[in-house]
Amino acid sequence: MMKKVRLGIIGLGTQGSTYAGFIADGKIENMTIGAICDIDPAKKDVYPDVPFYDNYIDMLESGDIDAVVTTVPHYLHPEMGIEALKRDVHALVEKPAGVYAKQVRELNEVAASKPDVTFGIFFNQRTNPLYRKLKELIDQDEIGAIRRTNWIITTWWRPQSYYEQSAWRATWNGEGGGVLVNQAPHQIDLLQWICGMPKKVYSNVKYGYQRNIPVEDEVTTLLDYGNGATGVFITCTHDILGTDRFEILGDKGKIVVDDSKTLTIKRLQKPEPELNGTMTMQDVAEIMKGGDVSNIYTEEVIEFESVWGGQHMEVLRNFAANILEGEPLIAPGSDGIHGVSLANAIHLSSWLEKEVELPIDEELYFAELTKKIEAEAAVK
């Protein structure tokens, strides 16, 4: 019989219950539910045969589990990850890895001291075949060196009623931010995973623009990759007609992803610097007008279908397979700091009203965030 990883689920809320369901239904072949931890004692009855804890440290030390997943508020991810890893319990941390880079750095330091304990992060979008293909295309230099990235990802519509479900939602104290921390971390991760981290960012962030919340509901960010390449990242929670369009221009072509479903790849027959040196604009205009552009570029369009839930199951399976057989992690936990740093930089630029460099001053970010939390508490 195949060996299975006994997972401890910290937090049986929406996300934790979903994962528990997958495992209970036998959908994760290499995993069982080892134990459940929740501060709400009523959750004990959901899986009566599974050991239940109201304190996650007790669960970590119980011997009932080999690993944990932290489906808890973002601020707690680093702390719980650290406590697990310290006890040689494998940790699958929910995204974002934390709210501020300083706390995630501490988590990464502990993880680095435990190279034999598996440390993953729940970036399920990295299992999306479209984004895996996109990363492969960029890594294999199919469109050459990147010149410009542009992602408009505004499919995160959330009404006011969503924000009013819980007091902690969309607050500095409860979540540490809005769309950057709760909805867009997947795309922020994908952007840096595929295109690399920018060196500088400048942002225009709107706090409580279309929703009655203290945190951000709209973000426009200008990225500078430091090598001439630039980018734009836009997200918001008030666009009910959400756009999802990701364009990457390279020296050798262009890729456009529409609706996270359609990948359009235009490959230049020769790198643009060569066309620049050999063709006139009249040559190009005539070829484009004439319709047969194949001397300049070829176009490939790939359509993808996505099955809901499949991504999350794959992250769980891969995490367990890493523990059991050393299968490479799709999303190593140490990668989580990139998205947190980038989101922090976007906030910080708007607070300081200037361009900020990465890596950011993590102490400064923490100090500024603390001010927001204090100001918020004073209002209440």
Add this chain to the structure above:
Amino acid sequence: MMKKVRLGIIGLGTQGSTYAGFIADGKIENMTIGAICDIDPAKKDVYPDVPFYDNYIDMLESGDIDAVVTTVPHYLHPEMGIEALKRDVHALVEKPAGVYAKQVRELNEVAASKPDVTFGIFFNQRTNPLYRKLKELIDQDEIGAIRRTNWIITTWWRPQSYYEQSAWRATWNGEGGGVLVNQAPHQIDLLQWICGMPKKVYSNVKYGYQRNIPVEDEVTTLLDYGNGATGVFITCTHDILGTDRFEILGDKGKIVVDDSKTLTIKRLQKPEPELNGTMTMQDVAEIMKGGDVSNIYTEEVIEFESVWGGQHMEVLRNFAANILEGEPLIAPGSDGIHGVSLANAIHLSSWLEKEVELPIDEELYFAELTKKIEAEAAVK
């Protein structure tokens, strides 16, 4: 017989020759070529029956013409417009109205003192049926108050050979800028014509990034409309696979223009603030998944065809019709300052490395531009 406007063409280069050809071919029913002015005496033979001048002041004072068009380097547009208007000669100024707002303001002041003399600007894209329709939709509040604009207009590919055609091209002294001054003024005008002027801009401008030129070949600009609305404007001359995608999000819908050919209008059944107050994200997600989104929005797609040259002929006809019959101008000359101010603000933000407010400090811009011209001269 219909009365015709006798047009004096200042500069019989590429553009001037095109207009002369339209008129000579009888394509502008209310216009004749009154005279031609060029500093190259060889141009005299092109239209041997038309009075020829090598000095535009002489032409203005000749009595041969009722109006002029200034198809000359950008720096000269304001001066020539001023000299014409002062002499009660109607002026159709080429775009951009000038290189720096200070000189365009002087032109506008002279024009304001001559309310009976026609003053137009050659924004032929304003005659484009697609953009006229788009302006109408916005003006009629079809998608409500604007929340966000986003235009990626990188269809301005120019190879190095283009820049090397003349010594003045793409220099501070000769043109006063690159893509912002030469290629993109149409879109900069359309953007402000349709969506209004921003209150602040922050830009990342690349000078000589992919071309060996001292001026800009790539621009990324963040716009702030001062009322919460934001925007992004991107243009460059090194993208041979040019993108032209203009998205406008409003309170009541969204419009996307693809390739200046396809207009997609999504109209919300109720304004977003109302949907925000009445629907849950689950309601919306289910409607979207189910496919029948008509309870949330309707979609209209309009395809446009454009005939090359038609736009320019229409500007000439309209200009003459304004002179003869008072037909409203498609592009009043006084509108030219908006695009120049916006382009200046984009330059200035990148030079000062900070966000700048509009209207900009026009003296400061002129001083900074003068520095660029002096530095360029020192290198040569």
